[in-house]
Amino acid sequence: MLELLQRLFGRDEADKSKNVAKERLRLVLVQDRCSISPHILEALKEDMIGVISKYLEIDEKGLEVNFNNEDNCLALVASIPIVRMKRTYNENK
Amino acid sequence: MGEVIVITSGKGGVGKTTTVANIGTGLAKEGYSVVLVDTDIGLRNLDVVLGLENRIVYDIVDVANGHCRLKQALIRDKRLESLYLLPAAQTKDKTAVTEEQMKELCQKLKEDFDYVIIDCPAGIEQGFKNAIAGADRAVVVTTxxxxxxxDADRVIGLLEAAGLNEPDLIINRLRPDMVKQGNMMDIDDIIDILAVDLLGVVPEDEMIVISTNKGEPAVLDSRSNAGEAYRNIAKRITGEDIPIMLLEANEGIMALFKRLIGRKK
Known part of the structure; x- marks a missing residue:
């Protein structure tokens, strides 16, 4: 009975196939657009090392940078092993 | 000096060739001199859509390789004096023309024509690269x-990487009745996702099939809805400010009746 009423008064939004299409498209484009070239990823890594090294002493070989696509959102995930904290930023200027 | 516009899409079958034929014819009807270039070497179609298939002597590969002069390969349209076609070769493949040759060809053509419209093959390989090589601006067709x-999203990325920034979008084969029911993505949904400027919306129209059967672009038919949309697109390309047609769902008597006695499933 409820189903019949829903049909009569229009179905709920999520049911409409256009919304399914939009959501699928959004997800697939997140993946497509994050296929960043290894060259750019490498350049990004180097820049990150440069910036972080101003503040921290890090293990450059252990640095990992990746894209993570979970729960419908894209994230840049970096694992950066810290060797030592630098006491003050100004000393290294 | 004219303008070179490439019509591309990534995906096949969305209506690139039909769009090229109609925009080109529309521009020529407005009084501009136009040449349509079919770069889909090996799968030429634009000649058939325009009804010019029986007039081909030389093609784009002959021109690129110097087997004939450019003027010899250009075919004049049956209906409009200022419209020309440079056909693709049917027997060669996409590597028969290089990007350099395409740039040179576009340069020459835009000296003589107001608009050079390039029909790009589907895909993103060499044929695509050739088609966009000499273009000043790009139009992406999607459904x-x-x-x-x-695929349109991917192509927009590749166009921008090649320096063809801010391509315009044509949404083809929109069905207002399905949009209304919530069963087809709407203009705003697509523009929102692709983040580009909209050049026009072409409704699904049986007249396109009929006009393609006859080899007469729908833009010349005043009764065709799609033709009307293409006429507007052609005018927008020339810089006229024409609002996007608001497509009303054309429901017909039966659908209206069904709605009165109860909602359709």
Whole structure:
């Protein structure tokens, strides 16, 4: 009975196939657009090392940078092993 | 000096060739001199859509390789004096022309024509690279489907990487009745996702099939809805400010009746 009423008064939004299409498209484009070239990823890594090294002493070989696509959102995930904290930023200027 | 516009899509079958034929014819009807270039070497179609298939002597590969002069390969349209076609070769493949040759060809053509419209092959390989090599601006055609919009997104990225920034979008084969029911993505949905400027929306129209059967572009038919949309697109390309047609769902008597006695499933 409820189903019949829903049909009569229009179905709920999520049911409409256009919304399914939009959501699928959004997800697939997140993946497509994050296929960043290894060259750019490498350049990004180097820049990150440069910036972080101003503040921290890090293990450059252990640095990992990746894209993570979970729960419908894209994230840049970096694992950066810290060797030592630098006491003050100004000393290294 | 004219302008070179490439019509591309990534995905096949969304209506690139039909769009090229109609925009080109529309521009020529407005009084501009136009040449349509078919770069889909090996799968030439634009000649058939324009009804010029029986007039081909030389093609784009002959011109690129110097087997004939450019003027010899250009075919004049049956209906409009200022419209010309440079056909693709049917027997060669996409590597028969280089990007350099395409740039040179476009340069020459835009000296003589107001608009050079390039019909790009589907895909993103060499044929695509050739087609966009000499272009000043790009138009991306898509349909309101997941696969077509996805490919359009990829192509927009590649166009921008090649220096063809801010391509315009044409949404083809929109069905207002399905949009109204919530069963087809709407203009705003697609523009929102692709983040580009909209050049026009062409409704699904049986007249396109009929006009393609006859080899007469729908833009010349005043009764065709799609033709009307293409006429507007042609005018927008020339810089006229024409609002996007608001497509009303054309429901017909039966649908109206069904709605009165109860909602359709």
């Amino acid at each position: 309101p489907e997941v696969a077509a919009v996805r």
